[in-house]
Amino acid sequence: MRRAFISPSKYVQGKNELENLGYFVESFGKVALLIANSDDIKRVKTQLDYTANKFDISFVESDFAGDCTHVEINRLKQLGNYDCVIGLGGGKAIDTAKCVSDGKNLIVVPTIVSSDAPTSHCAVVYNEDKTFSKYLYLSQNPSVVLVDTTVISNAPTRFLVAGMGDAISTYFEARTSKFSNSYVDAGFACGKEAVATEAALAIAKLCYEIILRDGACAKISNENKQVSLELSNVVEANTLLSGLGFENGGLSIAHAVCNGFSLISDTHKFLHGEIVAFCTLVQLVFEDIYNTKYPDKIVADSTNYLKELLPFYYEVGLPITLEDIGLCDDVDLLMRVAKKACEKDSCIHSSHIPVSWEAIFNAIEVASTTGTLYKQDAINK
Ligand SMILES: [Zn+2]
Incomplete structure (x- = not known):
């Protein structure tokens, strides 16, 4: 079977790394279009000025409007006369920069690590009324992903913890996609269908192990604005490992239900x-529930992973019940969620166990009940 693997050309991460941004700009030319919110630019203005002087480069400021919309992408494309594009900030600035550059001569500088989008070749585009328009797949991944851990350590801890949540799913989705020989995004970026490499699965597993091992310490470091070894490891897991893991390993139930x-x-x-x-x-x-029907493709350790994840989530403050994500046990509402998750073209069908909306509905309820019981036990201890 055909296998494929894609990635950004360069990934660099370190304390005060923004001071080296000019080095990467210089590899394309002297002028960079800077797509970022004005607040984000203010936060790192000193570093931007420093690197511009040191490497004798300049930034074209874009007055980014804040959303990745077709109108905004077209406006920015008209600005012209630059050698590369920088997307600096959160997901929207980064996605807009991806769309403006089509991934070519693109430097991505996340200032928070709340998701694994920075390394990928896809972007979410919205309509003017802020509703979802489409996923846009670029011709290539970013040229450079630059992460300044000093900047990350100064960002609110909630972003780091959310990034851990996104990253934890990567291994389980890659694992079930691998069992089912499902096609991964990396293949389509290489011309046609392909399944995951062994490398992708190994990366996804390492991502999981790092977060479980270092996540709690990393959270404390972030709260104290310290760039510890654990924080650095989790930043890498949230950004590089999770990013490579989902594009090359595949998405499945967790993202479909999301x-x-x-x-x-x-x-x-x-x-x-x-x-x-x-x-x-x-x-x-x-x-865990439906494995027994498919003993030839058993993932018997799902139960063990659940036992490992509940205390971890509870410790770092990730949601373990419906209530934790603002919902109650509303049958009609959860049926809508389950049906949407199981639509025909959903990534949920990468699961090695065939899904039905009824089974997903049941799993949502059981997961929330399990979380509630866990919490009650933890409080009573
Ligand atoms: Zn995600």
């Missing part, structure tokens, strides 16, 4: 990674 929850406005105040974290519990519960 898409289902996006129908419900009560969940919109939660970050993507927070919702995905709960949806990973749903995937593990689903595998």
Whole structure:
């Protein structure tokens, strides 16, 4: 079977790394289009000025409007006369920079690590009314992903923890995609269908292990604005390992159920990674319940992973119940979520165990009940 693997050309991460941004700009030319919110630019103005002077480069400021829309992308494309594009900040600035550059001569500088989008070759584009328009797949991954851990350590801890939630799902989704020989995004970026490499699965597993090992310490470091070894490891896991893991290893139940929850406005105040974290519990519960029907492709350790994840989530503050993501046990609402998750073209069908909306509905309820019981036990201890 055909296998494929894609990645950014360069990934660099370190304390005060923004001071080296000019080095990477210089590899393309002297002028960079800077796509970032004005608040984000203010936060790192000193470093931007420093690197511009040191490497004798300049930035074209874009007055980024804040959303990755077709109108904004077209406006920025007209600005012209630059050698490379920088997307600096959170997901929207980064996605806009991806679309303006089509991935070519693109430097991505995340200032928070709340999701694994920075390294990927896809972007989410919105309509003017802020509703979802489409996923855009670029011709290549970013040329450079530059992460300044000093900047990350000064960002609110909630972003780091949400990023851990997004990253934890990667291994379980890659694992089930691998069992089912499902096609991965990396293949389509290489011309046609391909399944995951062994490398992708190994990266996804390492991502999981680092977060479970270092996540709690990394959170404390972030709270104290310290760039510890653990924080650095988790930043790498949230960004590089999770990013490579999902594009090359595949998405499945956790992200499909997350898409289902996006129908419900009560969940919109939660970050993507927070919702995905709960949806990973749903995937593990689903595998745990329905494994027995498919003994030839058993993932017998889903139960063990659940036992490992619940205390970790509880410790770092990731959601373990529906209530934690702003919902109650509303049957009609959860049926809508489950049906949306199981739509025909959903990534949920990468699961090695065939899914039905009824089974996913059941898994959501069981996951939340399991979380509630865990919490009660933990409080009573
Ligand atoms: Zn995600």
